[in-house]
Amino acid sequence: MTINFNDPLARILDDTSHNRRYDIWRWFQLTANKIPLPGEINHPGMRSTLKHVISITPGLSEIIKHRQAEQLLPENYFEWINEGNRQVEWLNSKLIPRITQSGFMPPMTGGLFGKDLLIASIDLWSINLKQKVSLLSELEISWNEHKKGDKQFKWFSDEEQKCILAGELINKYIPLDGLLSIKLSTYLPIENHENLLTFFDHANLDHNQIALFLEKVKARWRTQKYRKNLTGKGQYNFILSDKAIARLDRLSDTYELSRAKILDILLKMESEQNRYLPERIKLLKDES
Known part of the structure; x- marks a missing residue:
């Protein structure tokens, strides 16, 4: 979120927008140039630390302003990334391999997570702004196309117990081994609809494999419901005229x-x- 601000850092950089995303990018710019910074990224005093280091380093403010114009897209390009952790997880799974294949290593830090880390990776990737616009457009189209597959899981959306049952049956009906098993264990246990969608976002199964598994879950659910409804009832066979x-x-x-x-x-x-x-x-x- 961007708000108008007029603190010492804003005046140094001629930037009255207090944007945490920009401050994160600035922090990484300094650390990339081997400038020692006290504390960790995202700590409450981060902006004050940035102001101090930039103000005492001759010429650094101009370098920061120049690189900012070269690397940072306006906020509106990221507005569509607003659907929570599942979306961020999926986008990271598509983005990080492309970034690393280019030879750039995404930021690795204990103080940055989720959407902040995703956007920081894009901001810091040393490709030009037109390429970043194209990348974000491609990711948005791919995400919207991917979500069309959510129709398969609509039956699970009204009751969390259905999702929990699906999680319990995964090891029985979906063979998981090796690296895939280790990777997918991150998304277990399944406790709600979003957990279920997130798991299958990363399960590397085709439409038919997923459909077959979901039918098995639905069949087990119907059986459990039927048996529950039979509680207190018995079946008798007798002859009537x-x-x-x-x-x-x-x-x-x-x-x-x-x-x-x-x-x-x-x-x-x-x-x-x-x-x-x-x-x-x-x-x-x-x-x-």
Whole structure:
């Protein structure tokens, strides 16, 4: 976020925008030039430290301003990176290999994480601004295309227990070994919908493999639900006369209830009111 600011560092660099992203970039510019800096990047006094070091080093402010104009894109180019950790993880997985293949090493520091680290890697990569614009445009298109695959996982979005079940079945139905297993262990356990999407973002499976696994999870879910619904119920086999079946079917059609539900209601009412069976049993005894 950029805010108007007029502290000593802003005046030194002729930059009244207090932008943490720019300060992160400036910190790395100084460390890359072997200028010792007390504390760690992102610490509360970082801006004060930058001001002190730049102000006591002749010519450094002009160098910083020149490089800033060469390397830093305006904020609006990054506005689409606003969908949380999953998006950042995916973008990093696409960006870092390209950066390292060019011979540039992304910043490695314990004080920078997530979106800050992603954007710092782009800012510090020594390619020209047109290339950075093209790169970000390509990544945005790829991300939007990738998200279309989320439709496969919509069934899981309404209940976290479905996602947890998927996580429990991964080792059974998706063979993971070697480096892939180590890599994917970072995204386990799966506890919610975003966890599930993030795991499969990096699982290197094709559409059909994912679809097959998800169907197995859905089948297990249906089985568990069915067994849960059977709690307190038993199955019995007995013979009914054709007339009794016809009566049962008529009642079932009339009230739009299952045969089992009609029988359950009749048995419950007779048990509570005891209105018909005693009389009917008496008649049967008299007839015999």
